[in-house]
Structures are given as structure tokens and as C-alpha cells.
Amino acid sequence: MADDSSRKRKVRGRKIRSDRSGKEGRRAKKELARKASKARSQNGDSPLSDPEEVEPEPFVETDAVTSVRNRITGWLRADQPVHLIGPTGCGKTALALSAAAERGRPVVWLNGDEAVDTAALVGDHAGGERYKEDDRFVSGVSKQTEIVRERWVDNPLSVAVREGATLVYNEFSRSDPSAHNVLLSVFEEGVLERPGKRGEDRSIDVHPEFRAIVTSNDVEYAGVHEQQDALLDRFVGVHVDYHDETTEREIVDSHVDLSEADVETIVKTTRTLREDLEVVVGTRAAITAAKGLAVFEDARQNGAADGEFDDDLLTDVFMDVLAPKIAGEGPDDIEALRTQIAESV
Template sequence: MADDASRKRKVRGKKIRASREQKEGRRAKKELARSAASVGELNGDSPLADPETVVPEPFVETDAVRTLQERITGWLEADQPIHLIGPTGCGKTALALSAAAERGRPVVWLNGDEAVDTAALVGSHAGGERYEEHDQYVGGVDKKTQIVRERWVDNPLSVAVQEGATLVYNEFSRSDPAAHNVLLSVFEEGVLERPGKRGEDRTIDVHPEFRAILTSNDAEYAGVHEQQDALLDRFVGVHVDYYDAETEREIVAAHVDLSADDIATVVETTRALRDEFEIVVGTRAAITAAKGLAVFDGQGEPREAGGFDDETLTNVFTDVLAPKIAGDGEGNIDELRTQIVETI
């Protein structure tokens, strides 16, 4: 066990303040920055984001988290693309964004799904611009020439490789593997080809500061595609699992205003259910359960620490985990509740 000093909770390297006003102030500043970035995208501006605006709020650093961060940043310094793999709700995305921000370079975000194709990565033609030129060779004679110019719009990968940004490709394995053929030349030859674009700038030399962090759920999750070996061979894979109990308590405490004893109860219950169930019971579930317990137990009235009764815990965790078996029938909900009761 680490000593008390090493277990102190940190948010982005600073001790968590007890003041909720300070937390809300930091959150408001980041929301304002994100809103400004969204407006820029709607106006056709670059998807580049300032690194300070992408760090999750709050972000907890313990010894376990810092160890993973150092592995990731070390591989990035070695110019290796990183593939973070692990169960849902274990903090892969937060870890990727934090590591990207630490580089101090602009960050480009991309979320994978079935709709992502090559054009969604590298760009495409977005219609044409039509205009007329007027030439008056002889008095009273006006010659009109219509000119159509195709307008090309770059997408996240093209922007990132040109600007030397850190690309954070979330849910990478949910995209069709065919869309990722363009990545082979990026990581092997340092060149990005933009299919569909004509002329000398069809290819882009990759900026020396370009880096990529990809996140994926484990292979057994629904909707996950098996990616091509030729591409996977060019990644460094870092497995991210659920953190130790101490770190999970720190993470939950950073999100919910509950006593240390109450948070310990939530995390202990979450970890017990995780061991018993086949469904995923991640750290995100612990945060959600803690938020529910803060509302439902005592209806917001002051309460002594550690005052959750078994029925309240059962009700809250049943609600939190029920969506994972949605569509399986009412009987399975009853079975879920029974298992939670037995575990608690």
C-alpha cells in the first residue's frame, strides 16, 4: 500500500479543492472554450483544438494513472502511434485526451462509427464555386465566361497530419477497416494520400510532430471490427483495465460530493458486482451510482456518512445496470436485482 502522501487525490497535477465553486468555475471556462470550437467547426474552420480545452474535467491523477500516462507519453516521444485497448468505462478516452494535452500541441478529435469512411478521414469535395468573368473586347460586346471551381474540405486526419497535431481517434475499432487503408502510408511512409483530390497536392507530407492515440473496446464487444494486421503491426498496444480500488475512489470523489465512507461503499459494491456479473460494470457505473445515491438517499437532506441501506443500494445499482440487459425481458431484470441483492 502506498503511504498517505502518495494517495492524495490530484486533478491535472493539483490537489482537489473542496470548493465546489472552483470546480464549477473551471468547468464553465472549458464549456465556453468547447462552445467556441463548435462554432468554428460550423463556420468551416479548422477542427484543431487547444490542448488545454480537451483535458477531461475533472481528471484524477494517482500513481496508477500516472504510470499509464508515462507509458503513453514515452511511446509518443518515440514517434509511435498508440492503441489503447480495454473494457468500456475504464477511462481510456480520458487517458488519451490527457496524454494528448500534455504534448502541448493542437489536438484533433475523431469518433469512430460505421459511417466513417475514407472521405470522413481525409476530406472531400464540398460542391463547386461558380462565377462569371466578363471581357469587353469591342465596345458594346460583352463576353461572359462561366467558371466552376471545385471546393475541397479537409477532414480530421488531413488537418492533423498537416498541422502536426495529436489525433485522438476514439472508438477506432467501430469504423470499417476499409476506411483505414489511408493510415498505412501515414505511419509507414510519412505520406497521406487524399483520394478524389486532383493536382500536385493530392498527397501530403506528414508533419514531424504528428502523433496518433487510438482507443478501442476489447474484441468481444458488439460493433467492434477486426482491423487489418498490416495496420495493427504499426501500432503500440497498451491495455487499459479498471483501476485499483484506491484510484476508483479518487475518481468517484472527483465527480460526486459524497463523504469518503459513502464513496468507499459505492466503489466496494461496484467492484463486487464486477466480479460477479458477466455484464460490464465499469468505473463510469460507480460514478453514476454515486450521483444517484446523492439524490435519492435522504432526498438531498443532510445525512450521516455511511447511511446507505441495502434497499437503496439495490435500487440504485439496478437502475444503473438495467440498460445493459434492456430487451432481454422483465424476468432478467428480476434476476439482475436478485443478483445485486445477493452480492450486497
């Protein structure tokens, strides 16, 4: 994403820095969201989650961000499920949620992991209700019947296809590929089969407004959790890369209360580390480092200007932020990471 495409900006949502006008703005926005939600339910839609409320984090829109988001919403309008592929922490989830919110339909959120199977997607029997009927139709003779009524509980995919929601399925490639067989008939035939369910409503007709956005890490996309081609072919794949420097600065700035010069230093350091290190250094790392530097009072050398942090502390902070990425590795690797960070800083 080019730097020059980031001039126009718009910040939506909540900033940590809060002033009176900000609070009033949020109150007005909440009120609008409440009215929108009411209007939607009166139109027959089920407000599963208010699209205004699925975006509690600040969302920065530069031209570059808006352009990717428009590609996503465009494909959704063309009734194509969208697969967002990109490195960890580059902003896929934020984009997916923003595109979903833009549609003004209810949003259903799902996180992929090993434990997600077909039942976790479509629903399951949640035990049975058991009761006894005791007939004493002839004096002295009694007939007892035990009745077990099964209770079925729908899970996110069933709810989303029925209600015409936008399904945001984060890190979907972390789930077992066989769990996704049910998605094939959803995209192909417009029908969701619920394998465990008995009776006439075993399948659900997919609502015409149902849409899906899935995200995956570009490493896992090609890794052990490879999903079946037949499914991946149904999606359009939108590749998302790290944002340009100006956008990253805007994003960090929207999350913390630091001066522009401070944010600039943090983002520059993050981008240098991204080039120099083997571990993935996403925008999330920049935000976390900025949150740390905002609270550590000894972050500055005496008399240092905005944007100048104590080198050792900057190293410590980025070390803490990135250390989880080499968790489980030996002391040599930890030391090597520290040395590399110190050199880059």
C-alpha cells in the same frame, strides 16, 4: 494495478464540489492556458484545441495512473502510435486525453463509428462555387462561361498530420477498417494521401510532431470490426484494466460531492457487481451511481451513518445505471439482473 501504488495522488481539473480557492485555482489555470496557447501560436503552431482545454473533466493521478500514462507518453516520444485496449469505461479515454495534453501539442479528437469513411478522416469536396463570366468583347457578340470552383474541406486526420497534432481517435475499431487504409502510408511513409483531392496537394507530408493514440474496447478489438493486421502491427498496444480500488475511489470522489465513506460503499458495490455480473461494470457506472445517490434524498435510512445507503435504493440506482446494457432483452433478463444486483448489494 496494485493498491499500494496509489498512495500519492494529485487531482487536476474541475470538481463539482467547489470552494473559493478552487475557483481561484481554476481562474489561474485558465489564464496560464491562455498564455500557453498564445505562446504556441506565436511559435507557429496552430492552436487547434488547447491541450489544457481538452481536459475539462477532473483527472485523478495516482501512482498507478501516472505509470500507465508515462508508458503512453514514452511510446509517443519514441514516435510510436499507441493503441489503448481495455474494457468499456475503465478510463482509456481519460488516459489518452491526459497523455495528449502532456505533450503540449494541439489535440485533434475523433470518434469512431460505422459512418466514418476515408472522406470523414481526410476531407471532402463541400460542393462547388459556381459563377458566370460574361464577355462582351465585340459589340453585339457575348460569350458566357460558367465556372465551377471546387471547395475542399479538410477533416481531422488531414488537420492533425499537417499541424503536428496529437490525434486521439476514440473507439477506432467501430469504424469501417477500409477507412483506415490511409493511415498505413501515414505511419509507413510519412505521407497522407487524400484520395478525393485533385491537384498537386493531393498528399500531405506528415509533420514530425504528429502522433496518434487510438482506443478500443477489448471485445470489439477481436469482434466484427476487426482491423487489418498490417495497421494494428504499426501500433504498440497498451492494455488498460480497471483501476485499483483506491484509484477508483479517488476518481469517483473527484466527480461528486459525497463523503469518503459514501464513495467507499459505492466503489465496493461496483467492484462486487463487476465480479458477480456478466454485464460490464466500469468506473463510469460507479460515477453515475454516485451522482444519483448524491441527489436522491431518500438514499439513507433514518439515522444511517455515512456510507450506509438504503439497500432497495442502492439496488434501484445500480439497476438504472446498468439497465441500458441489457436494453432490448426480455422482462426475464431484466428481472434476473435486478435479483443479481439486489443479492450483491
